Structures are given as C-alpha cells and as structure tokens.
Amino acid sequence: MSVVNRRLLGVVGGLGAVATGAAATALAVGSRRGTHGDPYADEALGRLAPDRTTTVAADDGTPLHVEEIEPLDGGKPDVTLIGVHGFALSVPSWHFQRRDLASLTLPRVRQVYYDHRSHGSSGRADADTSTIEQLASDVHAVLRAVAPNGPVVLAGHSLGGMTIMELAQQQPELFGVGGEQVNGSKAGKHGRVRGVSLIATAAGEVASTGVSRPLLSRYNPLTRGVSGLADWQPGLVEFVRAAGGQLTRQAVRRLAFGSADVSPSLVDFMLRMLGETPVRDLVSFIGAFGEHHRYTALAALSHTRVQVIGGDADMLTPFSHSERIAEEVGNAELIRVHGAGHMVHLEYPEEVNSSLIDLLQRSCEVGSDETGTGRSVRERVTGWFGR
Numbered sequence: 015m016s017v018v019n020r021r022l023l024g025v026v027g028g029l030g031a032v033a034t035g036a037a038a039t040a041l042a043v044g045s046r047r048g049t050h051g052d053p054y055a056d057e058a059l060g061r062l063a064p065d066r067t068t069t070v071a072a073d074d075g076t077p078l079h080v081e082e083i084e085p086l087d088g089g090k091p092d093v094t095l096i097g098v099h100g101f102a103l104s105v106p107s108w109h110f111q112r113r114d115l116a117s118l119t120l121p122r123v124r125q126v127y128y129d130h131r132s133h134g135s136s137g138r139a140d141a142d143t144s145t146i147e148q149l150a151s152d153v154h155a156v157l158r159a160v161a162p163n164g165p166v167v168l169a170g171h172s173l174g175g176m177t178i179m180e181l182a183q184q185q186p187e188l189f190g191v192g193g194e195q196v197n198g199s200k201a202g203k204h205g206r207v208r209g210v211s212l213i214a215t216a217a218g219e220v221a222s223t224g225v226s227r228p229l230l231s232r233y234n235p236l237t238r239g240v241s242g243l244a245d246w247q248p249g250l251v252e253f254v255r256a257a258g259g260q261l262t263r264q265a266v267r268r269l270a271f272g273s274a275d276v277s278p279s280l281v282d283f284m285l286r287m288l289g290e291t292p293v294r295d296l297v298s299f300i301g302a303f304g305e306h307h308r309y310t311a312l313a314a315l316s317h318t319r320v321q322v323i324g325g326d327a328d329m330l331t332p333f334s335h336s337e338r339i340a341e342e343v344g345n346a347e348l349i350r351v352h353g354a355g356h357m358v359h360l361e362y363p364e365e366v367n368s369s370l371i372d373l374l375q376r377s378c379e380v381g382s383d384e385t386g387t388g389r390s391v392r393e394r395v396t397g398w399f400g401r
Contacts, residue, residue, distance in 0.1 A: 054279040060286075061106050062113060070128070070159040072152045074143060078128050079135035080156060081105055083112050085122040092121035092378050093208065094161040095370075098153055099127070100172030100214075100356075101299060104134030104290050107171065109283075110363030111370065118371060121378040128156050130173070132295040141298040146306060149173070150180035157188075157206075167209040167377050169370065171359060172331060173299075175215025176306055182210075183311035190317040208377035209319040211370055214328055214356050216335035217342065218307035272327025272355030280360055312342040320346040321373050323366060325354025 064081035072078055085091055095115065097108045105127045115123050129136035130149055139148075157166065170178040182189050190205030266288070267281045320343050324336030333350060340348040349369050351362050359366040374380075 052277050052279055054277040057279060059109060059279055059283040062109065068160065070156050072131065072148075072155050074139075074148075076131045076139050076143070076152075077137040078131065078152055078156060079105070080126065080128040080160060082160060083116050083125040083127075085119070085124065086116040087119060087122070089119065089122045091124035091164075092380075093165045093167055093374060094124045094126060095167045095169060095374065096153065096157060096161065097125065097127040098168065098170040098174030098177050099130065099133070100174055101303075102133070102288055102291060102296055103171075104129050104287055106283075106287055107357075107360065109360070111169070111359060111367060114363070114367050115370065115374075118374070121374055121380050123374060124161075126156065126160055128153075130177075132299070133291050135290075138295055144298040144302065146173075146176050146180050146302050146308075147184075149177040150184050153177055153181055154185055154188075164206075165208040165377060166206050167211070167374055168207055169211040169213065170215060171213040172215050172356065173303075175212040176217075176308065178210060178212065179217060179308040179311045179315070182314035183308065186314040186317075189314050191314050205318060207318055209321075209373045210315055211321050211323065211373055212336075212339060213323045213366065214325060214331050214336075214358050215339070216306070216331045217309045217312055217339050219335075220303045220306055220331070269329055270355055270357040271361050272325050272353050273361060276355075276361060280357075283360070284357065309338075309342055312339065316343050316345060319373060319376055321349060321369055322346050323349045323351065323358060323369055325351045325356065325358040325361070327353055328356045328358070330356040 062083075065084045066082040068080045068082070070078045070080050097111065099105065099107045108125075108127050112125050112127060115125060131137060131139040131152060132144060153168075168178050168181075170176070188205050188207045189210075190207075263281060263285065266284055267276060270284050271280065320340075322336045322340045322343070324331070324333040326333045336348060336350075340346040349365075351358050351365050354362050354365075
C-alpha cells in the first residue's frame with residue numbers, strides 16, 4: 015500500500031487519465047476563477063437536472079429517490095457509477111462528480127445517485143429500519159433495479175462508505191468473492207462490483223475520534239434530547255442540529271471543510287442541503303454509528319479494486335480511519351488530500367474526481383496494465399500549488 019498525496023493537481027489523474035483528453039477537459043475546472051476570490055461564486059451550485067428520475071422500492075416498500083445521468087456525448091456507457099451519500103446529506107452532495115464525470119469518454123460512465131431513506135427526497139422510515147444493515151439492502155435494491163447488468167463502481171462518502179462495507183458483508187459475491195452466479199452468469203474474479211471508492215469514512219470506532227465536545231451547547235433543547243449520543247460523537251449531533259437550522263454558518267464551515275479559505279458558496283450550499291432533511295428523521299440514525307464495526311467486512315473488498323480517500327483536516331472521520339481501512343483491505347490505494355475536511359469531494363473536487371477517473375479506468379482496464387487485484391499500487395505524488 016502506498017499513499018498518493020493530492021492537492022490542486024498539476025497532473026490530471028495519472029498518465030492514463032491524461033491520455034483520454036476528456037478527463038483533462040472535465041478537470042479543467044481546477045483553473046476556475048470566480049468573483050471576489052471565490053472560485054465557486056459563478057457556479058450554479060444546486061440540484062443538477064438528471065437525465066432520468068425514478069423511484070425504487072426498498073425491500074420493505076420504502077420509496078428511494080434515484081437520479082441517473084448518462085454520458086454527455088450520448089455514447090453507450092462502459093460502466094455504472096453508483097454514489098452513496100453521507101449522513102444528513104442528499105443527492106446534490108455529488109454535484110461536482112456528476113457534473114464532471116458526465117463528459118468522460120474513456121470510459122463512458124453512467125451515473126446513478128440516490129437518497130438514503132429518511133434523507134432528501136426519499137421516503138421516511140421508522141427507527142427500526144434506520145440502520146446501516148437496512149441501508150445496505152437499499153443500495154442493493156437500487157443496483158438490481160437500475161443497474162442489473164454490466165460492471166459497477168461504488169463510491170461511498172461517510173455513512174455511504176459504511177453502507178458499502180455492509181453490502182460487501184451481505185452480498186460478497188457482488189465483489190467477486192467465490193465467483194458465484196450473479197444474474198445468471200458467473201461473476202468471475204472481479205464480480206459485478208469492479209471498484210470501490212471509500213471517501214471520508216470509517217470501518218468502526220467512530221466514537222474514538224472526532225470534534226471536541228465544546229462545540230456542543232448543553233442548553234440546546236435538541237442536544238439535551240440526544241445527550242447520550244453526544245457523549246460519544248458530538249460531531250454527528252452537530253450535523254443533526256445543522257439540519258434543524260440550529261447551527262451557525264461558522265460551525266458548518268468548521269465541521270464540513272478544512273481549508274481556512276473555503277468558498278463561501280460551498281458553505282451556503284451545505285447549509286441549504288442540510289436543511290432538506292428534518293431533524294426528526296435523522297436522530298434515529300445516530301445510534302447506528304455507535305454500533306458500526308465492520309473491519310471484518312473489509313475482507314470481501316480485498317477481491318476488488320479499492321481506493322480510500324481522506325482529508326487530513328477531517329474533524330468527523332479523521333484520516334487515521336482511512337489509513338486503518340487501507341491497511342485492513344491490504345491492496346487498497348490510499349489517497350491523502352492535504353487540508354481537506356469531511357466534505358472532501360466538495361472542497362477539493364478536482365483531486366477526488368481525478369482519483370475516481372483513475373479507478374473507473376482501472377476497473378474497465380483502460381489506460382493501465384493493472385488487470386487484477388493484489389497489485390503493487392503506483393505512488394503518484396503530485397505537484398502542490400497554492401489556491
């Protein structure tokens with residue numbers, strides 16, 4: 015395992031990505047210049063129009079909101095990317111990924127993003143089904159409904175990464191474990207899931223690290239209502255409070271992002287997104303983090319290509335969690351984004367998208383001679399440039 019350090023890349027995703035041309039075009043947004051020094055001031059941050067919106071019924075009937083994006087040039091997709099968002103978030107959290115990956119042509123990517131139950135536009139669920147186990151069943155339902163055939167790459171942020179770990183535990187054959195029959199045909203050494211990107215997440219021990227307790231106000235009525243949970247992970251409770259409009263702009267900036275000069279437009283975007291899901295629908299999920307311990311599930315991921323992306327200024331899932339995941343998987347690529355916080359894929363989209371393109375290309379065996387797992391991961395230390 016080696017660490018790839020990324021910050022404002024001068025090289026676009028390695029030689030394989032540069033060779034496509036489309037990848038360089040997609041990532042040229044790194045040179046954007048907005049008004050008043052804000053690189054995103056002129057960006058229409060919001061819900062991008064999907065090519066198709068559907069509703070998938072979970073195994074218990076809960077409706078899951080799904081959005082699909084086809085390749086921009088209208089060509090036949092080579093792979094499907096399914097994005098699984100984080101706690102208290104929703105589909106728009108993948109704004110930069112869905113925008114930039116649509117222009118990729120080698121490979122062409124069909125993108126699928128959906129809202130967790132009780133998040134965003136999906137149906138509300140009761141406390142009994144507000145579990146990571148149920149979320150894993152949900153992503154499997156989405157996969158069966160909208161991507162029943164062909165290779166798949168899964169990207170999970172925070173809670174989404176935990177959900178993918180549980181899916182690997184529930185459905186190891188999808189990840190190539192044992193080469194069982196999948197949809198009537200043998201999965202082969204790779205399985206349906208050809209690659210996994212785990213972004214700012216943890217495999218367990220969520221309570222052992224995180225933001226300091228002084229961020230909590232013991233006089234806040236919602237905080238008093240979840241005081242037991244606040245004892246072990248105050249950062250998550252702060253995100254719940256943010257969804258209720260009870261958290262300041264400064265605290266959202268501090269919890270979600272790492273850079274001191276983070277775009278004000280991104281902070282506004284986070285505040286709007288956190289406001290999409292009512293507090294009452296989120297509180298029951300917090301307990302799932304305390305029970306989250308899925309290091310053994312990582313064994314199933316060792317049969318596919320895995321990249322682990324983390325920011326070294328993440329206050330909710332510190333980079334040590336990313337290091338532990340990569341160590342447990344064994345053949346994972348570990349990517350450290352310097353200065354990035356928990357919302358690394360919003361704060362440093364060029365770096366994350368470059369890594370995703372690398373994974374998508376390797377998963378389709380494009381622009382790389384790496385055709386299997388257990389390989390020696392290339393170390394690509396990229397140029398550092400000031401913002």
